[in-house]
Amino acid sequence: MDLVNHLEGRLLFAVPKKGRLLQAALNLLEGADIQFRRENRLDIALVKNLPIALVFLPAADIPTFVGEGRVSLGITGRDTVAEHEAVVMALRKEQAESGKSTPQEDEGGCVEVMDLGFGSCKLQVQVPEKGSYVKPSDLIGKNIGTSFVHLAEEYFATLEAEADAANGTKSKKLKTKIIELSGSVEAACALGVADGIVDLVESGETMKAAGLKAIDTVVSSTAVLIKSKNPTNIDTVELVAARIKGVIAAQKHILCQYNVERSKLAAATKITPGKRAPTVNALEGDGEWVAVSSMVERKKIATVMDELTEVGAQDILVLEIANTR
Ligand SMILES: Nc1ncnc2c1ncn2[C@@H]1O[C@H](COP(=O)(O)OP(=O)(O)OP(=O)(O)O)[C@@H](O)[C@H]1O
Numbered sequence: 001m002d003l004v005n006h007l008e009g010r011l012l013f014a015v016p017k018k019g020r021l022l023q024a025a026l027n028l029l030e031g032a033d034i035q036f037r038r039e040n041r042l043d044i045a046l047v048k049n050l051p052i053a054l055v056f057l058p059a060a061d062i063p064t065f066v067g068e069g070r071v072s073l074g075i076t077g078r079d080t081v082a083e084h085e086a087v088v089m090a091l092r093k094e095q096a097e098s099g100k101s102t103p104q105e106d107e108g109g110c111v112e113v114m115d116l117g118f119g120s121c122k123l124q125v126q127v128p129e130k131g132s133y134v135k136p137s138d139l140i141g142k143n144i145g146t147s148f149v150h151l152a153e154e155y156f157a158t159l160e161a162e163a164d165a166a167n168g169t170k171s172k173k174l175k176t177k178i179i180e181l182s183g184s185v186e187a188a189c190a191l192g193v194a195d196g197i198v199d200l201v202e203s204g205e206t207m208k209a210a211g212l213k214a215i216d217t218v219v220s221s222t223a224v225l226i227k228s229k230n231p232t233n234i235d236t237v238e239l240v241a242a243r244i245k246g247v248i249a250a251q252k253h254i255l256c257q258y259n260v261e262r263s264k265l266a267a268a269t270k271i272t273p274g275k276r277a278p279t280v281n282a283l284e285g286d287g288e289w290v291a292v293s294s295m296v297e298r299k300k301i302a303t304v305m306d307e308l309t310e311v312g313a314q315d316i317l318v319l320e321i322a323n324t325r
C-alpha cells in the first residue's frame with residue numbers, strides 16, 4: 001500500500017523509532033488503545049481505530065518536525081526540544097546580525113503538552129575526574145565534545161559573558177570550541193578530542209566508567225508529549241492527550257481496598273483520602289464494619305499499608321489500575 005497517499009485527513013504523530021524512549025512510548029500507545037501495525041522497515045503506520053498516522057523518527061529529530069508543523073504531535077525527550085529551541089534561537093540571532101528578516105516568535109515551535117514520567121536523565125557538563133578542571137568556567141576556551149551543539153554553545157556563551165562582565169572585557173566570538181560528536185561522547189576526553197563533554201547522564205555508570213565527573217547540569221530531562229503551535233485535527237490531539245494522561249495517572253496510582261470498623265473510618269480515610277473521596281460501602285451482615293476503596297500513589301503504598309494496619313484496617317488488598325480519567 002502507498003501509505004503516503006493515505007495520510008490525508010490524519011493527525012501525524014511522531015514516535016521515537018529506536019533507542020531509550022521507544023519501548024515506553026509503545027507501551028503508552030498500547031495503554032491509550034492506539035492500534036497499529038508497523039510493516040517491516042516502514043517508518044509510517046496507519047492507526048486502525050483513529051484518524052492518526054504514526055511516524056517513526058529519531059528522537060532528536062522529532063522537535064524539528066513538530067516545531068515546523070509538519071507533524072502535529074510527538075513523543076521525545078525534553079533535552080531534544082531544548083536543543084531544537086537553541087537551534088532556532090541561534091538562527092534568529094544570525095539572521096538579525098546579518099540584517100535579514102527575522103521570523104516572528106509565533107511562526108512555529110513546540111508546545112509541551114505533558115510530562116510522560118519516563119526517560120529521566122540530565123544533560124551534564126563532565127570533566128576528567130583526575131584532571132585540573134574543577135568548575136565550568138575552567139573550560140572556557142577549551143574543546144568541548146557533545147551531540148547537543150547549540151545547547152553547549154548557549155551554555156558557554158553565558159559563561160563567557162559572565163566572565164567578561166567580571167573582568168570588564170568584551171569578546172564577540174565564542175572562545176570555547178564546541179565539537180559535534182554523534183555518539184560515544186564519553187570517550188572524547190580519554191582520546192584527546194575534548195577537554196570536557198556535555199552529555200546525558202542517567203545512572204552515572206557511563207560517566208564513571210569513562211573516568212569522568214559532572215560539574216554542572218545544563219538541562220534536566222524526561223520524555224514529554226509535544227504538539228506544534230498550530231496542530232491539525234485538534235479534536236484528535238485532545239483525545240490522544242486525554243487518553244495518555246489517563247494511562248500515566250493509572251501508572252502512578254494503585255487501588256487500595258480494606259475493611260475497617262466504622263469507629264476507625266475517619267482515621268483510616270485520613271490515610272487514604274483518594275482522588276476525590278474514598279468509596280465507602282457497608283459490609284453485608286456486619287453493621288459495625290465498612291469496606292473502603294481508594295486510589296493511592298504507587299510509591300506510597302507500603303507506608304499506607306503500615307499506617308492502615310496500625311489504625312486497625314484488615315483484609316487490605318492492592319490492585320492494579322489499567323486506566324483512569
Ligand atoms: N541513559 C539514558 N537514560 C534515560 N534516558 C536517556 C538516556 N540517554 C538518552 N535518553 C533519552 O532518550 C532520548 C533518545 O536517546 P537515545 O540515545 O536513545 O536516542 P537514539 O535515537 O538511539 O540516538 P543515538 O543513535 O544518538 O544514540 C534522549 O534524547 C534522552 O531524552
Ligand SMILES: O=P(O)(O)OC[C@H]1O[C@H](OP(=O)(O)OP(=O)(O)O)[C@H](O)[C@@H]1O
Pocket residue numbers: 020182183184185186199200201202203204205206207
Ligand atoms: O548514565 P547512564 O545510565 O550510564 O547513561 C548515559 C549514557 O546513555 C546515553 O548513551 P547511549 O547508551 O544512548 O549511547 P550513545 O553514546 O551511542 O548515545 C548517554 O549518551 C550516555 O552515554
